[in-house]
Amino acid sequence: MSASGIGEVRRPSARGDQLLFLTDEQLRQGIELLFFAYRDFTSDPDRILEDFGYGRAHHRAIHFINRRPGVTVAGLLNILGVTKQSLNRVLRQLIDDGLVAQEVGVRDRRQRHLHLTPEGEDLERRLSEPQRGRVRRAYSEAGPEAVSGFRKVLEQMIDARARNEVLGIVGESRRGGGSDRDPAGGA
Amino acid sequence: MSASGIGEVRRPSARGDQLLFLTDEQLRQGIELLFFAYRDFTSDPDRILEDFGYGRAHHRAIHFINRRPGVTVAGLLNILGVTKQSLNRVLRQLIDDGLVAQEVGVRDRRQRHLHLTPEGEDLERRLSEPQRGRVRRAYSEAGPEAVSGFRKVLEQMIDARARNEVLGIVGESRRGGGSDRDPAGGA
DNA sequence: TGAGGTATGTCAACAACGCTGACATAAACT
DNA sequence: AGTTTATGTCAGCGTTGTTGACATACCTCA
Numbered sequence: 001m002s003a004s005g006i007g008e009v010r011r012p013s014a015r016g017d018q019l020l021f022l023t024d025e026q027l028r029q030g031i032e033l034l035f036f037a038y039r040d041f042t043s044d045p046d047r048i049l050e051d052f053g054y055g056r057a058h059h060r061a062i063h064f065i066n067r068r069p070g071v072t073v074a075g076l077l078n079i080l081g082v083t084k085q086s087l088n089r090v091l092r093q094l095i096d097d098g099l100v101a102q103e104v105g106v107r108d109r110r111q112r113h114l115h116l117t118p119e120g121e122d123l124e125r126r127l128s129e130p131q132r133g134r135v136r137r138a139y140s141e142a143g144p145e146a147v148s149g150f151r152k153v154l155e156q157m158i159d160a161r162a163r164n165e166v167l168g169i170v171g172e173s174r175r176g177g178g179s180d181r182d183p184a185g186g187a
Numbered sequence: 188m189s190a191s192g193i194g195e196v197r198r199p200s201a202r203g204d205q206l207l208f209l210t211d212e213q214l215r216q217g218i219e220l221l222f223f224a225y226r227d228f229t230s231d232p233d234r235i236l237e238d239f240g241y242g243r244a245h246h247r248a249i250h251f252i253n254r255r256p257g258v259t260v261a262g263l264l265n266i267l268g269v270t271k272q273s274l275n276r277v278l279r280q281l282i283d284d285g286l287v288a289q290e291v292g293v294r295d296r297r298q299r300h301l302h303l304t305p306e307g308e309d310l311e312r313r314l315s316e317p318q319r320g321r322v323r324r325a326y327s328e329a330g331p332e333a334v335s336g337f338r339k340v341l342e343q344m345i346d347a348r349a350r351n352e353v354l355g356i357v358g359e360s361r362r363g364g365g366s367d368r369d370p371a372g373g374a
Numbered sequence: 375t376g377a378g379g380t381a382t383g384t385c386a387a388c389a390a391c392g393c394t395g396a397c398a399t400a401a402a403c404t
Numbered sequence: 405a406g407t408t409t410a411t412g413t414c415a416g417c418g419t420t421g422t423t424g425a426c427a428t429a430c431c432t433c434a
Contacts, residue, residue, distance in 0.1 A: 053390095054390090055391070058390095084412080085392095085414095108401075108409095108410080110401050132218070135344070139213075139217070140209065145332070145336055150333075153333050154220040155220065155224075156325035156326075158224050159230075170219045243419085260381070275384075277420085295380090295381080296430060297428095297431070298430095299383095
């Protein structure tokens with residue numbers, strides 16, 4: 001099958017309780033765990049979005065516009081990995097509904113810099129609260145070392161080619177130390 | 188905001204080695220990491236499915252039928268968490284295309300027990316191989332203790348109410364010790 | 375045996391959200 | 405001035421989720 005002969009780092013589990021060989025069975029369990037956890041992980045915001053007639057795509061746009069205020073359309077496309085037409089559909093709604101505002105670029109007047117309006121920020125908070133709550137509880141229950149491992153594995157799961165760029169996006173914090181808006185963005 | 192006053196189980200990190208404050212920033216990074224990792228995680232099988240005109244729903248059906256050969260339609264519905272009509276659409280195709288076979292129940296002739304045909308098992312392998320490869324590499328790179336933490340956090344991320352049932356599904360292994368088919372299925 | 379519940383399948387309609395292709399406009403670059 | 409870039413939009417298609425309605429076979433229990 002392909003089960004055994006791979007692990008480069010195969011030190012056989014210091015704690016004997018749960019010996020960790022990379023068998024197909026182990027891998028399969030990881031795969032399913034990821035499937036079920038992700039499903040529940042997205043269910044909280046999904047319920048809230050329903051009330052607005054929005055979907056997950058709206059959530060993602062709102063999330064990343066909040067994360068990088070002033071991001072350009074092209075920058076957002078790059079982060080989300082969807083087509084212009086697909087993004088435009090949800091962006092159009094969010095703008096029309098007054099949750100997202102555009103701003104013509106200063107250096108390049110073709111660009112549209114995106115940011116959330118106060119109403120947009122409201123929805124962002126409502127969406128992220130239950131999700132943060134879920135992750136917070138999971139982190140608390142699992143403990144600090146588990147969290148570290150969780151992150152490590154997820155990082156390695158990302159396509160190696162794009163990993164650095166993605167980790168750059170994840171790692172950048174929006175606010176310096178707690179002061180205020182930072183319109184950097186420069187995608 | 189809502190940052191601090193929530194955690195019901197906030198025991199302040201018994202082991203001081205790696206102080207882990209659950210700031211919104213920490214949580215946000217976890218959330219984004221999960222988003223990006225899951226996106227790449229699903230991309231491998233997605234590419235293969237395209238060649239068949241199938242989508243993720245087909246993959247999930249194939250995966251869990253392979254996992255629990257003889258599962259009934261109701262059992263599969265329960266695992267997947269979708270509607271009968273939604274499942275039926277992909278199941279219909281898989282059956283018509285000869286990847287999935289039905290078998291009338293012996294004890295209850297209303298039931299249809301599902302299993303993969305040899306062709307279905309072929310596709311299952313083709314789909315799961317790259318995904319297992321990705322997880323295997325990530326596990327190897329991250330190391331056994333990280334894997335343990337990864338699993339711990341994911342388990343806690345699952346809805347508490349359904350957690351035991353879900354972990355039961357994940358934990359059950361298809362084959363006893365390596366012998367052969369086990370048409371149990373029960374659920 | 376007959377009534378009622380259960381397991382499955384199917385038709386129809388709708389919505390969210392990916393995609394491709396084509397085309398328009400404005401602004402920048404060369 | 406001609407080309408490229410950034411954005412927006414129209415039109416159409418496919419996958420996959422949803423609800424609602426209904427049919428058929430089969431089991432169960434009074």
